[in-house]
Amino acid sequence: MISEAFRARRAEGQAALVPYVTAGYPGRDATVPVLEALAAAGADVIELGIPFSDPLADGPTIQKSSFDSLSNGTTVASVLRDVAVFRAAHATPVVLFTYLNPLLRYGLSAFIEDAVQAGANGLLVTDLPTGADLALESQVVGSPLDLIRLIAPTTEQARLTQVAQGGSGFIYYISRTGVTGAQSELRSSLAEEVRAVKTAVSLPVAVGFGVSTPAQAGTVARLADGVVVGSALVRILGDAGISAAADFLASLRAGMDQAPE
Amino acid sequence: MPETLIRALDELGVAYERATLDPEFQSELQGLLTHFVGRATPLYHAKRLGDEAGHPSVYLKREDLNHTGAHKINNTIAQALLARRMGKRRIIAETGAGQHGVATATACALFDLECIVYMGEEDVDRQALNVYRMELLGAEVRPVSSGTRTLKDATNEAIRDWVTNVDSTHYIIGSVVGPDPFPRMVRDFQSVIGREAREQILQVEGRLPGTVVACVGGGSNAMGMFHAFVPDEGVALVGVEAAGSGIDTGEHSASLSAGRPGVLHGSLSYLLQDDDGQVSPAHSISAGLDYPGVGPEHSYLKDAGRARYTAVTDDEALAAFHKLSLLEGIIPALESSHAIAHVLSEGAGYRDSGPVLVCLSGRGDKDVAYVARVEGRGSIL
Numbered sequence: 001m002i003s004e005a006f007r008a009r010r011a012e013g014q015a016a017l018v019p020y021v022t023a024g025y026p027g028r029d030a031t032v033p034v035l036e037a038l039a040a041a042g043a044d045v046i047e048l049g050i051p052f053s054d055p056l057a058d059g060p061t062i063q064k065s066s067f068d069s070l071s072n073g074t075t076v077a078s079v080l081r082d083v084a085v086f087r088a089a090h091a092t093p094v095v096l097f098t099y100l101n102p103l104l105r106y107g108l109s110a111f112i113e114d115a116v117q118a119g120a121n122g123l124l125v126t127d128l129p130t131g132a133d134l135a136l137e138s139q140v141v142g143s144p145l146d147l148i149r150l151i152a153p154t155t156e157q158a159r160l161t162q163v164a165q166g167g168s169g170f171i172y173y174i175s176r177t178g179v180t181g182a183q184s185e186l187r188s189s190l191a192e193e194v195r196a197v198k199t200a201v202s203l204p205v206a207v208g209f210g211v212s213t214p215a216q217a218g219t220v221a222r223l224a225d226g227v228v229v230g231s232a233l234v235r236i237l238g239d240a241g242i243s244a245a246a247d248f249l250a251s252l253r254a255g256m257d258q259a260p261e
Numbered sequence: 262m263p264e265t266l267i268r269a270l271d272e273l274g275v276a277y278e279r280a281t282l283d284p285e286f287q288s289e290l291q292g293l294l295t296h297f298v299g300r301a302t303p304l305y306h307a308k309r310l311g312d313e314a315g316h317p318s319v320y321l322k323r324e325d326l327n328h329t330g331a332h333k334i335n336n337t338i339a340q341a342l343l344a345r346r347m348g349k350r351r352i353i354a355e356t357g358a359g360q361h362g363v364a365t366a367t368a369c370a371l372f373d374l375e376c377i378v379y380m381g382e383e384d385v386d387r388q389a390l391n392v393y394r395m396e397l398l399g400a401e402v403r404p405v406s407s408g409t410r411t412l413k414d415a416t417n418e419a420i421r422d423w424v425t426n427v428d429s430t431h432y433i434i435g436s437v438v439g440p441d442p443f444p445r446m447v448r449d450f451q452s453v454i455g456r457e458a459r460e461q462i463l464q465v466e467g468r469l470p471g472t473v474v475a476c477v478g479g480g481s482n483a484m485g486m487f488h489a490f491v492p493d494e495g496v497a498l499v500g501v502e503a504a505g506s507g508i509d510t511g512e513h514s515a516s517l518s519a520g521r522p523g524v525l526h527g528s529l530s531y532l533l534q535d536d537d538g539q540v541s542p543a544h545s546i547s548a549g550l551d552y553p554g555v556g557p558e559h560s561y562l563k564d565a566g567r568a569r570y571t572a573v574t575d576d577e578a579l580a581a582f583h584k585l586s587l588l589e590g591i592i593p594a595l596e597s598s599h600a601i602a603h604v605l606s607e608g609a610g611y612r613d614s615g616p617v618l619v620c621l622s623g624r625g626d627k628d629v630a631y632v633a634r635v636e637g638r639g640s641i642l
Contacts, residue, residue: 105538
């Protein structure tokens with residue numbers, strides 16, 4: 001489902017657009033309307049964050065959205081209910097993006113079962129790097145959910161293949177060392193790095209961390225199979241609401257589809 | 262842990278292993294522990310404390326007499342040496358009570374390393390004296406305003422910094438927590454406490470202690486003290502957590518006594534959390550114990566039945582803070598006061614099994630102003 005979405009774009013000579021939003025933000029009942037607006041604005045795959053009290057891989061914007069969401073009463077179960085509601089009317093694949101502890105408390109096998117039931121398509125666990133817990137990883141690998149793997153600029157060449165092996169759906173390339181957050185400029189070495197990753201893995205490669213303008217999205221779209229946008233989108237969602245966020249996403253799509261100057 | 266840190270953690274594991282096998286590293290560390298830190302620390306027979314507790318042989322391992330006033334420097338000097346070997350010139354650290362921050366700032370001054378310390382805003386307020394000490398030592402203290410604004414969030418922020426600056430930076434974790442190799446590396450660097458104490462008590466008493474007591478937040482002084490005694494099956498190991506306002510109130514830091522297994526900061530261990538896997542805020546009068554997790558090896562010792570963990574409240578710790586000051590002329594850190602409180606209430610019961618050895622992990626100078634405020638004496642600084 002997820003790699004099909006990438007393949008469909010590639011067949012058109014385009015890259016996939018992968019927005020991230022935190023569930024239950026800006027309001028408890030916002031999740032379904034936000035997912036619907038993103039799907040309508042051109043999202044090919046949506047990353048939906050299940051908030052955690054200690055989001056240590058996230059910058060200030062997604063931290064704040066996580067804390068607000070938790071105060072809004074968001075739980076793992078409520079996020080899965082929202083996914084089910086969205087899935088009843090929409091086909092856009094959904095990747096659940098979270099940290100390990102809420103899944104452990106819920107019970108990983110129960111979580112996988114309920115997530116599949118709700119219509120989720122993939123799982124990305126920020127603080128479960130490849131090889132950290134083989135038993136947990138194989139539970140996800142053996143399930144219908146795609147296990148989305150992260151590769152960082154610091155991931156060594158020898159590790160790339162290992163990371164890619166257990167992964168499915170797509171590979172998420174973190175475009176810089178650091179936490180999530182919008183950046184004014186992309187690293188100059190990005191093109192070279194993405195090429196190296198694409199040589200090592202056969203899955204589609206999406207690039208995230210720091211993409212915040214249509215021009216940046218355009219640059220990344222020409223390097224990679226997908227563009228992830230998180231903090232910039234979440235900030236607009238919080239500051240200006242759902243329709244502004246959808247407009248922003250559509251502007252990224254336009255930036256990606258524009259021929260290079 | 263995020264993927265970005267995997268290489269750094271692997272490199273650290275290798276560097277640490279090489280250092281342990283390198284006689285030059287060992288002798289430099291030994292020299293600094295002797296001449297800079299002031300080791301070995303004394304083992305002191307606290308007779309008046311023993312009288313009060315109903316036990317004739319209570320011994321205090323005087324980690325409070327280390328340079329900078331706590332056991333924390335055993336670890337920071339060693340890790341700073343390691344960072345220098347690895348060519349990392351920028352050091353970051355988290356701190357709760359500020360003792361680890363001060364010990365890190367001290368090591369960085371000694372080795373001319375850049376030092377940035379993350380500290381929860383609430384702790385910056387509680388431990389103003391230590392903030393100024395860190396600044397005097399050339400460190401930059403960055404207050405952390407996210408989440409609970411205490412040690413847990415300072416640790417999150419330090420990890421975020423490390424993810425961002427991983428190539429230039431070494432993260433000196435202050436306790437036996439975090440991802441591998443930190444828990445075993447910090448334990449090893451702190452295990453000098455128990456090695457010395459074991460030798461010292463054998464010399465004085467001609468026998469091993471019946472009971473070894475230490476306070477547990479993240480658990481570095483306890484792990485350092487316990488490690489040498491783990492193979493001595495007849496020696497009971499007792500870790501004392503912070504029960505805060507009382508375990509029943511939900512306002513405490515007793516992860517081992519009242520938590521459930523979970524993952525925080527890169528290790529699986531007992532953790533204070535709610536039914537949805539969100540980490541619960543910890544509470545303790547002592548900033549150094551105010552942490553919802555605990556070192557994974559403590560969880561192992563608990564599950565293996567090798568160590569027992571109990572908890573004392575803020576009020577009991579405060580009472581012990583006063584008692585030790587009056588009885589022995591030693592003002593203990595609020596953290597260590599928890600261990601003292603346990604000896605005061607349970608000491609008599611340990612009489613038949615032999616001497617009691619207590620880790621006095623730090624001195625209370627840093628807490629004096631705070632205790633005065635808590636007890637209604639107003640601001641004295």
